[in-house]
């Protein structure tokens with residue numbers, strides 16, 4: 301499976317002038333700096349940088365040139381750990397004053413993503429941001445508009461739509477293997493990160509950290525949500541974390557969301573930081589059905605989490621047992637988003653991940669908070685190009 305589509309196919313698929321404008325900003329790097337590697341600056345050298353840096357290092361098209369962290373010793377430690385001869389900086393302004401780079405990868409505390417991404421765009425840099433891209437939908441939409449006005453690109457995690465299991469499920473739905481689709485469920489939880497307080501502070505929470513994967517998968521498979529209803533709660537009001545000791549939990553650590561899609565399809569997401577799971581934070585070997593999609597002629601059950609995929613059961617026979625498909629993840633890894641986006645910039649092709657989808661998920665998260673606070677159903681405005689897997693043309 302390839303995670304990208306050719307320029308010609310992309311244009312045929314979208315058939316829109318707007319898409320061509322976006323593509324031209326993608327192509328500019330490829331035409332202006334042919335045969336050059338994309339120069340990358342990483343901001344945030346904490347836990348997840350241990351997954352990002354080695355993955356970026358597997359690509360011959362990318363080059364890490366700068367590392368930045370307000371805890372400066374972390375930038376120094378990661379340069380040493382990964383044998384990188386790069387500039388190291390204690391502040392984004394200092395990094396922007398250092399050697400030039402093309403794209404910033406934002407993997408800091410969630411609460412500062414929006415402001416850092418804005419500074420990078422204003423300085424003429426493309427951006428890959430861990431989730432969420434911003435603290436609110438309005439802030440995220442303004443970032444996307446800013447990027448477009450400057451001929452730049454911004455993308456947000458997660459990369460779940462890249463997995464071959466996502467593609468398999470999308471194809472099954474589009475080919476009618478489930479009949480009339482009715483309902484879906486997604487879940488993700490563990491007992492919560494132990495290293496940083498921001499996960500539990502205002503602007504953090506189990507939705508932007510965990511539920512975001514299921515929301516991206518379910519909207520990616522079923523289409524944009526038209527409305528959301530939610531109940532959120534704090535089950536564990538106090539935590540002890542490495543960076544701040546004992547803290548008060550301010551953001552939801554338990555969330556249930558109902559999403560209304562087109563054609564009367566309803567999906568449900570549950571996520572939280574108080575879910576016992578013997579597979580832990582890494583989730584290797586997980587056999588739980590974390591995503592389930594039901595139609596009147598069949599159902600799909602994704603084995604493992606949607607970011608750590610192990611196969612998909614398709615059950616659509618009254619007589620035969622369910623069959624397990626797509627056990628091979630074909631190289632897909634959840635931390636691949638920045639690498640794939642960087643490579644897409646170099647090659648001038650449009651990746652499957654798109655910013656509008658990440659923004660839609662951000663609007664869902666904000667809507668869920670409003671719904672839980674008011675007890676009301678909240679209408680959603682944003683859309684994204686869907687289906688995300690182009691339909692297979694007849695005869696191919």
Ligand SMILES: NC(=O)c1ccc[n+]([C@@H]2O[C@H](COP(=O)([O-])OP(=O)(O)OC[C@H]3O[C@@H](n4cnc5c(N)ncnc54)[C@H](O)[C@@H]3O)[C@@H](O)[C@H]2O)c1
Nearest residue numbers: 344345346347348349369370371407408409410430431496
């Ligand atoms: N840890 C994981 O396994 C994991 C997995 C997927 C996604 N994520 C996402 O990655 C992001 C980071 O998570 P983490 O677990 O690495 O957190 P972390 O606390 O381990 O690291 C965050 C780092 O960002 C730095 N930082 C904060 N504000 C900064 C600023 N203004 N400028 C420069 N550096 C700054 C902190 O000093 C810290 O070193 C979050 O959005 C999280 O949701 C984490």
